[in-house]
Amino acid sequence: MARAVSTRRKIGFTIAAWAVALMIFFPILYTIITSLKTEPEAIAGFSLIPSGTLESYFAVQSQNDYFKPFINSVIISVGSTLIALVIAIPSAWSMAFSPTKRTKDVLMWMLSTKMMPAVGVLVPMYLIFRDTGLLDTRLGLTIVLTLINLPIVVWMLYTYFREIPGEILEAARMDGASLFNEIVHVLTPMAVPGIASTLLLNIILAWNESFWSIRLSAANAAPLTAFIASFSSPQGLFWAKLSAASTLAIAPILIMGWFSQRQLVRGLTFGAVK
Amino acid sequence: MATRQTRTLARFMMAPSVILLFIWMIVPLAMTLWFSFQNYNLLNPGNVSFAGLFNYKFFLTDPAFLQSIWNTLAIVIGVLVITVVGGVALAMLLDQPMFGQGIVRILVISPFFVMPPVAALVWKNMIMHPGYGVLADISKSVGLKPIDWFAHYPLISIVIIVAWQWLPFATLILLTALQSLDEEQKEAAEMDGANFANRFWYLTLPHLARAITVVILIQTIFLLGVYAEILVTTNGGPGYATTNLAFLIYRTALLGYDVGGASAGGVIAVILANIVAIFLMRAVGKNLDK
Numbered sequence: 001m002a003r004a005v006s007t008r009r010k011i012g013f014t015i016a017a018w019a020v021a022l023m024i025f026f027p028i029l030y031t032i033i034t035s036l037k038t039e040p041e042a043i044a045g046f047s048l049i050p051s052g053t054l055e056s057y058f059a060v061q062s063q064n065d066y067f068k069p070f071i072n073s074v075i076i077s078v079g080s081t082l083i084a085l086v087i088a089i090p091s092a093w094s095m096a097f098s099p100t101k102r103t104k105d106v107l108m109w110m111l112s113t114k115m116m117p118a119v120g121v122l123v124p125m126y127l128i129f130r131d132t133g134l135l136d137t138r139l140g141l142t143i144v145l146t147l148i149n150l151p152i153v154v155w156m157l158y159t160y161f162r163e164i165p166g167e168i169l170e171a172a173r174m175d176g177a178s179l180f181n182e183i184v185h186v187l188t189p190m191a192v193p194g195i196a197s198t199l200l201l202n203i204i205l206a207w208n209e210s211f212w213s214i215r216l217s218a219a220n221a222a223p224l225t226a227f228i229a230s231f232s233s234p235q236g237l238f239w240a241k242l243s244a245a246s247t248l249a250i251a252p253i254l255i256m257g258w259f260s261q262r263q264l265v266r267g268l269t270f271g272a273v274k
Numbered sequence: 275m276a277t278r279q280t281r282t283l284a285r286f287m288m289a290p291s292v293i294l295l296f297i298w299m300i301v302p303l304a305m306t307l308w309f310s311f312q313n314y315n316l317l318n319p320g321n322v323s324f325a326g327l328f329n330y331k332f333f334l335t336d337p338a339f340l341q342s343i344w345n346t347l348a349i350v351i352g353v354l355v356i357t358v359v360g361g362v363a364l365a366m367l368l369d370q371p372m373f374g375q376g377i378v379r380i381l382v383i384s385p386f387f388v389m390p391p392v393a394a395l396v397w398k399n400m401i402m403h404p405g406y407g408v409l410a411d412i413s414k415s416v417g418l419k420p421i422d423w424f425a426h427y428p429l430i431s432i433v434i435i436v437a438w439q440w441l442p443f444a445t446l447i448l449l450t451a452l453q454s455l456d457e458e459q460k461e462a463a464e465m466d467g468a469n470f471a472n473r474f475w476y477l478t479l480p481h482l483a484r485a486i487t488v489v490i491l492i493q494t495i496f497l498l499g500v501y502a503e504i505l506v507t508t509n510g511g512p513g514y515a516t517t518n519l520a521f522l523i524y525r526t527a528l529l530g531y532d533v534g535g536a537s538a539g540g541v542i543a544v545i546l547a548n549i550v551a552i553f554l555m556r557a558v559g560k561n562l563d564k
Contacts, residue, residue: 094284115548
């Protein structure tokens with residue numbers, strides 16, 4: 001009897017949760033569906049069944065050269081994340097394993113740089129970029145994104161490294177492991193999952209960054225954020241094409257996001273919620 | 275325990291990030307501060323002079339400034355209310371036993387991964403468009419006149435779009451916090467005869483207090499700087515109806531070419547953000563001590 005009731009309750013919750021979840025997901029779903037329609041179909045009224053044409057995808061490539069901003073996005077987001085990791089790993093490592101009195105202050109200070117509103121430094125950044133020729137270059141955007149994500153990378157790595165027990169290193173040393181063995185066989189396997197989550201989350205953040213990437217780029221280095229933003233001035237019938245471009249822009253990150261959602265909470269709250 | 279050698283090594287390892295972040299923090303900010311006291315217009319770059327507090331006076335007395343502060347607050351508070359209330363409700367729903375919980379979670383979290391320009395354009399054109407949007411189709415099917423969202427409710431439209439992007443974030447964090455609530459405590463409360471409202475008010479909500487604080491503070495930092503959503507939907511209009519502080523500074527700087535005025539605005543934005551930041555740092559800092 002109790003069991004029957006709880007199954008009924010479970011079915012009730014299932015229906016409610018799925019209904020809400022589908023409503024929240026609907027704009028994304030409808031974008032994917034619309035991308036598979038022809039332009040006249042896309043504005044012909046509500047329909048969840050597309051004709052399945054891929055013409056919008058071809059149109060986005062042939063008319064707007066989609067591939068170029070896509071490559072820019074890949075280079076800028078992956079590049080900035082890798083550089084940030086190379087800079088951050090030693091810092092996070094030393095703060096986690098040989099903390100000093102000032103470690104906490106340094107960490108808080110790093111976080112505070114993240115609070116600076118981008119518009120507060122828009123003017124000088126624009127002028128610096130203009131005068132150094134970095135405006136509208138992939139290198140320039142990579143540098144900016146490295147800097148704005150560096151504090152998060154340090155913090156995330158720090159929260160992961162802190163959980164590696166220091167005693168294990170000592171035990172390995174007592175067992176006669178050389179420094180090389182210690183790093184390769186003991187430390188690396190324990191550090192890799194944390195580094196991987198950090199990598200994933202920061203590629204996502206860099207990919208979606210929509211202030212600097214739009215303002216400091218033009219035709220040449222524009223990543224997908226700027227490319228999609230350029231669709232805001234309508235050019236006739238473009239619903240299906242906009243949907244195709246949007247689907248292509250969010251698909252890779254959506255899939256990465258699904259894989260990293262468990263680490264997301266920790267990464268974005270700087271370890272305050274686990 | 276740490277020898278002098280390891281301490282030196284530790285400092286050496288810290289140096290690159292500390293130096294880079296220090297430069298990143300100091301140089302542009304110092305330049306903004308400097309420009310904010312100068313008469314400097316990009317259309318007339320040869321004619322730069324000391325302006326005293328003129329730029330601040332100019333920016334603060336601009337009627338658009340008060341409007342932009344109001345719009346900034348409306349966006350921040352509107353989105354916070356929707357995401358926190360909705361997030362608590364949604365997290366509690368997702369915490370219940372159900373079939374396909376993993377997939378539901380993935381569907382709910384997805385909007386967070388959608389880049390702002392895509393989110394804004396999809397909502398503007400495919401959901402809220404008065405002629406071809408889904409909401410218009412629904413209105414027409416029940417015999418109502420479709421609402422022209424961006425013409426009549428521009429600020430509310432922006433709030434809806436931004437709330438859609440942040441609701442998943444709030445939900446995910448609150449769900450994580452909810453899952454750490456002790457099952458036995460819940461059962462004990464139930465056995466003592468506490469009804470749902472009592473359990474929610476005296477057990478769940480206090481347990482979530484910390485997570486809610488973190489959600490509010492982190493979202494505030496990002497919501498103060500909402501930019502791309504405004505750029506691709508209303509471009510700050512009609513008039514200044516959807517211009518927030520970030521967008522006003524952008525307008526002054528890159529559309530008005532007024533380096534001095536925009537810098538003064540930038541300094542004001544930094545001060546406002548810092549007030550929020552102090553509270554966030556306290557909340558995060560507390561956790562670090564544990």
